[in-house]
Amino acid sequence: xxxxxxxxxxxxxxxxxxxxxxxxxxxxxxxxxxxxxxxxxxxxxxxxxxxxxxxxxxxxxxxxxxxxxxxxxxxxxxxxxxxxxxxxxxxxxxxxxxxxxxxxxxxxxxxxxxxxxxxxxxxxxxxxxxxxxxxxxxxxxxxxxxxxxxxxxxxxxxxxxxxxxxxxxxxxxxxxxxxxxxxxxxxxxxxxxxxxxxxxxxxxxxxxxxxxxxxxxxxxxxxxxxxxxxxxxxxxxxxxxxxxxxxxxxxxxxx
Numbered sequence: 001x002x003x004x005x006x007x008x009x010x011x012x013x014x015x016x017x018x019x020x021x022x023x024x025x026x027x028x029x030x031x032x033x034x035x036x037x038x039x040x041x042x043x044x045x046x047x048x049x050x051x052x053x054x055x056x057x058x059x060x061x062x063x064x065x066x067x068x069x070x071x072x073x074x075x076x077x078x079x080x081x082x083x084x085x086x087x088x089x090x091x092x093x094x095x096x097x098x099x100x101x102x103x104x105x106x107x108x109x110x111x112x113x114x115x116x117x118x119x120x121x122x123x124x125x126x127x128x129x130x131x132x133x134x135x136x137x138x139x140x141x142x143x144x145x146x147x148x149x150x151x152x153x154x155x156x157x158x159x160x161x162x163x164x165x166x167x168x169x170x171x172x173x174x175x176x177x178x179x180x181x182x183x184x185x186x187x188x189x190x191x192x193x194x195x196x197x198x199x200x201x202x203x204x205x206x207x208x209x210x211x212x213x214x215x216x217x218x219x220x221x222x223x224x225x226x227x228x229x230x231x232x233x234x235x236x237x238x239x240x241x242x243x244x245x246x247x248x249x250x251x252x253x254x255x
Contacts, residue, residue, distance in 0.1 A: 001151050001152050001231075002032055002034055002150075002151035002152075002154060002155070002156050002157075003151060003230055003231060003235070003254045003255055004144070004147075004151065004156075004157040004158070004159070004226045004227070004229040004230035004231075004254075004255045005028075005156065005157070005158045005159070005226060005239075005252070005253065005254055005255070006158075006159040006161070006222060006223050006226040006227070006252060006253040006255070007025075007114055007158055007159070007160055007252050008021075008161070008162045008163070008240075008249060008250040008251060008252055009041075009042070009109070009110045009111075009113055009114050009160045009161065009162070010162065010244065010248065010250060011244075011248075012064050012067055012071055012109045012113050013067065013068075013071065014113045014114065014117065015071060015074050015109075015112070015113040015116050015117070016068070016070055016071055016074070020242065021240070021242060021250055022117050024240050024252075025114055025117035025118050026117050026118065028118055028239075029117065029118030029119050029120075032156055033154075034124060034154050034155060034156035035124070035125075035153075035154040035155065036081055036084050036124060036125045036126070036127065036154075036155045036156070037115070037119075037124055037125070037126045037127070037155070037156045037157075037158060038084070038088065038126075038127045038129060038147065038150065038155060038156070038157045038158070039110075039111050039115070039126060039127070039128055039129065039157075039158040039159075039160055040128075040129045040130075040131055040157075040158070040159050040160060040161075040222045040225050040226070041108055041110030041111050041128060041129075041130075041131070041160045041161075041222070042110050042131060042160060042161040042162070042218045042219040042221070042222055043063055043108040043109060043110035043111075043218075044105070044108055044110070044128065044129075044130040044131065045130060045131060045132065045133060045218060046100075046130035046131075046132065047132060048098050048099065048100050048132075049092060049097060049098065049099040049100070049129065049130060049132065049143065050099065050100045050101070050102050050105075050129070050130040051085045051088050051089055051099055051100070051101050051102065051127060051128075051129050051130075052080055052085065052101075052102050052103075052105055052126075052127055052128040052129070053080065053082050053085035053086070053101035053102060053103050053127075054079075054080040054082060054103050054104075055079060055080055055081065055082050056079060056080070057077040057078065057079050057122075058076070058077065058078055058079070058080060058106045058107045058112075058126070058128075059106030059107070060074065060075050060076050060077070060106060060107060060112055061105075061106040061107060061108045061109070061112075062109070063108045063109055064109060074112075074116065076107060076112035076115060076116045076122050077122050078107065078112075078115065078119075078122040078123075078124065078125065078126045079125050079126070080125060080126060080127060080128075081125040081126075081127055084125065084127050084155070085101055085127050086101070088127060088129070088147070089101060091146045091147060092143070092146050094146070095142065095143075095145070095146035097142070097143060097146060105128070107126065107128055108128075110160045110161070111126065111128050111160060114158075114160060131218060131221050131222060131225070132221075133216065133217045133218035133221055134217065135221070136201070137200065137201040137202075137203065137221075137224045138201050140221045140224035140225050140228070141197075141201070141224045141225070141227060141228035142228060143225050143228065144157075144159075144224065144225040144226060144227060144228020144229035144230070145228040145229065146228075146229075147228075147229040148228075148229055148230075150229065151230075151231065157226065157229045157230075158226065159222030159223055159224075159225045159226030159227075159229075160222055161218070161219040161220060161221065161222035161223060162219040162220070162248065162249055162250075163184065163185055163188060163213065163214075163219075163220060163223060163249045163251045164181040164184055164185060164213040164214075164243075164247055164248065164249035164251075165213075165214070165215075165219040165220070165248065165249070166212055166213065166214075166215050166247060167248075168215070169212060169246075169247050170245035170246060170247055170248060171245055171246030171247065172245060174245055174246030174247075176246070177243035177246055177247070178243075178246045178247050180208070180209040180212060180213075180247075181209070181212075181213060181243060181246070181247040181249060182243070183208045183209055184207055184208060184209045184210065184212075184213040184249075185241070185249055185251050187203075187206075187207045187208055188200070188203070188207070188223075188251075189238060189251075192233055192236045192253075195233040195234060197233065200224075200227075213249075223253070226253065226255055227253075227255050229255070230254075230255025231255060232255075233255075235254075235255065236253060236254065236255045237253070237254050238251060238252070238253055238254075239252050239253065239254045240252040
């Protein structure tokens, strides 16, 4: 049975870098061998939940600017799965969650940069799903709950985002993480350890430095979706933790 994962997608440079985090992603891909992947990406926002639905290979979307030319040469031609996309839509409908199918959109960097490290052969079908940043955490969790049990079918659910993501507060000269960023992640891990779901839902009011860690929630909501789709908070654990530029968190979770 596969867990659900929350993974930090960080900078697009992940796709061409060799560092501790990229090696972690490579090892993670060797650990899990899914028959398909469902990935919720912070870089695809839609008012109605939208599911990629195609069987051919995806186009690779370069939704960033100012990076080295070699980054724009990378292709990640994973194929989709209309069958799995429809299964997701049916699951969401059963949970009372409206969803649309999209037959055209490619994979954005919230998906392909990480997947290119985890599964470099691009030989596992991928279904990409949008996020709605402004739905409450309880609703995000419910979206994840609709997918509970997919791990028993060897489908890997990934929430792709970042817990502490404030690009205005990065410290380009930092050698150590900022304590306010660490405190936010510490709080999350403490509430998960104590299975305090209600406090997690109220993170905006209860978590230290929440307004700095999550100035806009699009990168954080995949955390709740992955949590909801997993095997319960009693099974949750941090599988990687580090920081870049002082504040950019690379906390990764297994649920």
